[in-house]
Amino acid sequence: MYELDMLLHGAQALLNQPMALLLALFGVTLGIIIGALPGLTATMGVAILLPFTFGMDPLSGLLMISGVFFGGIYGGSVTAILLKIPGTPAAAATAIDGYELTKKGQAGIALGTATFSSFLGGTASVFVLIFLAPVLARFALEFSASESFALAVFGLSIIASISGVSVIKGLISGFLGLLLATVGLDPMGGFPRYTGGYTELFNVPFIPVMIGLFAAAEAFKSLEDPQVRAGMAAALDRIIPPWHIFRRQLGNIARSSGLGIVIGMIPGAGADIAAFVAYNEAKRFSKTPENYGKGELGAVAACESGANGCTGGALLTMLTLGIPGDAVTAVMLGALTLQGLQPGPLLFKDHADLVFTLFAGMLVCYVFMLVVGLGSLRFMGRILQMPKSVLTPCILALCIVGTYAINNSMFDIWIMLAAGVVGYFMQKWDFPASPVVLALIMGPMAEANFRRALSLSNGSYDFLYTRPITAALLSIAIVTLLLPLLRRLWAQRSAGGPSTINPAAGTSRMGTPE
Amino acid sequence: MSNAPAPGGKVGLRPQDRLATLVIAALVMAVAVAAIIVAGDFPPTMLETDVGPARFPIIFAVALLVLCAILVFNTLRAPAAPPDDPAQVGPKISYGTVAIGIVATAVCLYAMEFVGYAIATPIYLFGLMWLMGRRNLIANAAIAAVLTALIYAAFAYALSVPLPVGSLFE
Numbered sequence: 001m002y003e004l005d006m007l008l009h010g011a012q013a014l015l016n017q018p019m020a021l022l023l024a025l026f027g028v029t030l031g032i033i034i035g036a037l038p039g040l041t042a043t044m045g046v047a048i049l050l051p052f053t054f055g056m057d058p059l060s061g062l063l064m065i066s067g068v069f070f071g072g073i074y075g076g077s078v079t080a081i082l083l084k085i086p087g088t089p090a091a092a093a094t095a096i097d098g099y100e101l102t103k104k105g106q107a108g109i110a111l112g113t114a115t116f117s118s119f120l121g122g123t124a125s126v127f128v129l130i131f132l133a134p135v136l137a138r139f140a141l142e143f144s145a146s147e148s149f150a151l152a153v154f155g156l157s158i159i160a161s162i163s164g165v166s167v168i169k170g171l172i173s174g175f176l177g178l179l180l181a182t183v184g185l186d187p188m189g190g191f192p193r194y195t196g197g198y199t200e201l202f203n204v205p206f207i208p209v210m211i212g213l214f215a216a217a218e219a220f221k222s223l224e225d226p227q228v229r230a231g232m233a234a235a236l237d238r239i240i241p242p243w244h245i246f247r248r249q250l251g252n253i254a255r256s257s258g259l260g261i262v263i264g265m266i267p268g269a270g271a272d273i274a275a276f277v278a279y280n281e282a283k284r285f286s287k288t289p290e291n292y293g294k295g296e297l298g299a300v301a302a303c304e305s306g307a308n309g310c311t312g313g314a315l316l317t318m319l320t321l322g323i324p325g326d327a328v329t330a331v332m333l334g335a336l337t338l339q340g341l342q343p344g345p346l347l348f349k350d351h352a353d354l355v356f357t358l359f360a361g362m363l364v365c366y367v368f369m370l371v372v373g374l375g376s377l378r379f380m381g382r383i384l385q386m387p388k389s390v391l392t393p394c395i396l397a398l399c400i401v402g403t404y405a406i407n408n409s410m411f412d413i414w415i416m417l418a419a420g421v422v423g424y425f426m427q428k429w430d431f432p433a434s435p436v437v438l439a440l441i442m443g444p445m446a447e448a449n450f451r452r453a454l455s456l457s458n459g460s461y462d463f464l465y466t467r468p469i470t471a472a473l474l475s476i477a478i479v480t481l482l483l484p485l486l487r488r489l490w491a492q493r494s495a496g497g498p499s500t501i502n503p504a505a506g507t508s509r510m511g512t513p514e
Numbered sequence: 515m516s517n518a519p520a521p522g523g524k525v526g527l528r529p530q531d532r533l534a535t536l537v538i539a540a541l542v543m544a545v546a547v548a549a550i551i552v553a554g555d556f557p558p559t560m561l562e563t564d565v566g567p568a569r570f571p572i573i574f575a576v577a578l579l580v581l582c583a584i585l586v587f588n589t590l591r592a593p594a595a596p597p598d599d600p601a602q603v604g605p606k607i608s609y610g611t612v613a614i615g616i617v618a619t620a621v622c623l624y625a626m627e628f629v630g631y632a633i634a635t636p637i638y639l640f641g642l643m644w645l646m647g648r649r650n651l652i653a654n655a656a657i658a659a660v661l662t663a664l665i666y667a668a669f670a671y672a673l674s675v676p677l678p679v680g681s682l683f684e
Contacts, residue, residue: 175577401631
C-alpha cells in the first residue's frame with residue numbers, strides 16, 4: 001500500500017531530524033498553554049509563531065505550527081473543566097458537563113478522559129488525512145453555500161438539547177444569541193447593523209461574550225455565598241479513567257471523531273461547531289441522556305474527540321485543495337506557501353516525501369500532546385487546591401487580560417463585563433448560556449450562507465429541498481429540534497396527565513416554566 | 515429558583531422567582547421590539563435576489579417575542595410554591611457582595627484605561643480577596659503582586675501580547 005510505505009519512510013526520515021521533533025514538542029506545549037488561557041485561541045497561537053518559522057526548514061516550521069494547532073484545541077478543555085473558563089470556543093461545549101464533573105469531585109477523570117479523547121480523535125483524523133485525503137476532498141467540494149447553511153441550522157437545532165431544565169428558556173437564550181449575532185456588518189451588503197457607531201462592533205465580539213457568560217458569571221456567582229468563598233474549589237482525584245469506564249466511551253469517541261473529521265473538512269466550520277454537534281449526537285445515542293448537562297463523562301469525551309477530530313479534517317481540504325477548513329488552517333496555508341509549497345493535488349505528487357514525513361510528525365505531535373497533557377494535569381490540578389478567595393479574583397483578572405489580548409481593546413473587556421453580569425442573572429434564573437454561545441457561532445454562518453445560496457439560486461428557495469445534503473441536514477435539524485419537545489410531552493403524558501404536573505404546559509422537571 | 519412542589523403534587527414557583535422571570539421576559543421583549551424598530555431603518559438591498567439586512571434580525575426578534583409570550587403565559591399559570599421550610603433553607607446569599615464585586619470590576623477597568631494594568635490589577639485583586647473574606651492584608655498584598663506579575667509575564671513576555679499601559683504613562 002503506497003500510503004503506508006510512504007508513512008513508514010516518513011517516520012524513518014523524521015527520526016533523523018531531532019530538531020523538528022523538539023520543535024513539535026515545543027509547539028504542542030505552547031499550544032496547550034495558549035489554549036488553556038482565556039481569549040487566546042489556537043488561531044492566535046499559530047499566528048504568533050508564524051514569523052518564527054520563516055528561517056526554519058519546512059518540516060520543522062510546519063510541525064511546530066501543527067503542534068500549536070493540536071495543543072491549542074486540546075488546551076481549551078483544561079480550564080473549561082477545572083474553572084468553567086473555555087480557553088477556546090470549542091471548549092465551550094466541554095465546559096457544560098466538564099465543570100459539573102469538577103463540582104462533583106471528578107475533575108481528574110474528566111481531564112483524563114478529555115486528554116485521551118482528544119488524542120484518539122486527533123490521531124484518527126490524521127490517519128484519515130493520510131489514507132483517505134483524495135476521496136474525502138471530493139466530498140468537501142460538494143459543500144456550497146446551501147449545504148453550509150443547512151449545517152448551521154443543524155448546529156442551531158442542538159439548542160433544544162443543551163437547554164438544561166427548560167426548553168423555552170433555552171430557545172430564548174438561543175434566539176437572543178442569534179439576534180446578538182446580527183450585530184456588525186451585514187454579510188452581503190456591508191451595512192453596519194446595531195453598531196451604534198462603534199467600529200469595534202463591526203464584528204460580533206463573540207469571544208468576550210463567551211468569556212463573560214461562562215467564566216465571569218461563574219466568578220460573580222462564587223462571590224455570593226460566604227461558605228463557597230471560604231472553601232476550596234474541588235479535588236482532582238484520579239486522572240487516568242478506569243478501563244471499564246473509558247471502554248464504554250470508545251463508540252462515542254469513534255462517532256464523535258468521525259463527525260469532527262467531516263465537519264473539519266467543511267470550509268467555514270471549525271472545532272467549535274464539531275464539539276457542539278458531537279455533544280448533541282452523544283446525547284442522542286446515550287442510554288442516559290438525562291445526565292447530560294449535569295456532569296456526564298460521555299459529553300466530555302464527545303466534545304473533545306469531535307473538536308480534535310476536526311484538526312485532520314481541516315488540514316485535509318487545506319492540503320489537498322488549498323481550501324482552509326477554518327481560521328487556523330487559513331494561517332497554516334500562509335505558512336505553507338511561505339515555505340514555497342503550493343497546496344493542492346500536486347503537493348502530494350511533487351513533495352510526497354515531505355508530506356508523509358509531516359504526517360508522521362503530526363502523529364508524533366498527538367503522542368506529545370497525550371504525554372504533555374497527562375504529565376501536566378497534576379500541576380494544573382493544583383489550581384483546585386487554591387482557596388476560592390484567591391482563585392476567583394485570579395479568574396476575573398484572567399478574564400480581563402484574556403479578553404484584552406484578543407484585539408488589544410478595552411472595549412472588548414467592557415463587553416465581557418456586561419456579558420458576565422447578564423450571564424450571572426441568566427444562571428440565577430435558569431437561562432442557559434451555552435445556547436447563546438452556540439448561536440453566536442452558528443448565526444453568522446447561517447445568515448451569510450442562506451443569503452449567498454439565495455443569490456446563487458436567483459432568489460429561488462428551491463435549494464432548500466433540491467440539494468440532497470441540504471435537504472438531509474435540514475430534515476435532521478427538524479428532528480433534532482422537535483425530539484426533546486416530543487420526548488417531554490410524551491413523558492408528561494405517561495406520567496399521568498396534567499394532574500401530576502404543572503398546569504403551565506411544559507413546566508419542566510425542576511419546576512421551571514417552559 | 516424554587517422547585518418546591520405545590521400542594522397536589524404540582525411544581526410551584528416562589529413569588530420572587532415568578533417576578534424575576536416576568537421582569538427578564540419583559541426586558542427581552544423590549545430588546546426584541548427595539549431591534550425590530552431599528553431594523554426598520556436598515557436600507558433595502560441592492561440585489562434583487564437578496565432578502566436584505568433587516569430580514570434575519572426581524573425573524574429572530576419576532577421569534578423572541580413569541581417565546582417570551584409563552585414564557586410569561588406559563589409563568590403566570592404556574593402555581594405558587596409553598597413557603598420555604600426554615601430548616602431546609604440553604605446558606606444566605608449575599609447579593610451585596612456580588613454587586614460590590616461587579617462594581618469593583620467596572621472601577622478596575624475604568625482605572626486601567628488611565629493607570630494601566632500594572633497598577634489597577636494588584637489593587638483590584640487585593641480588594642476582591644478582602645471582599646471574599648481574606649483579612650490578612652500582608653498576605654493579600656503579596657498574592658496580588660505575585661499574581662499580577664505572573665499574568666503579566668505570561669502574556670507580555672512569553673506570548674508577546676501587550677497589556678494596557680494606561681493613558682497617563684503612554
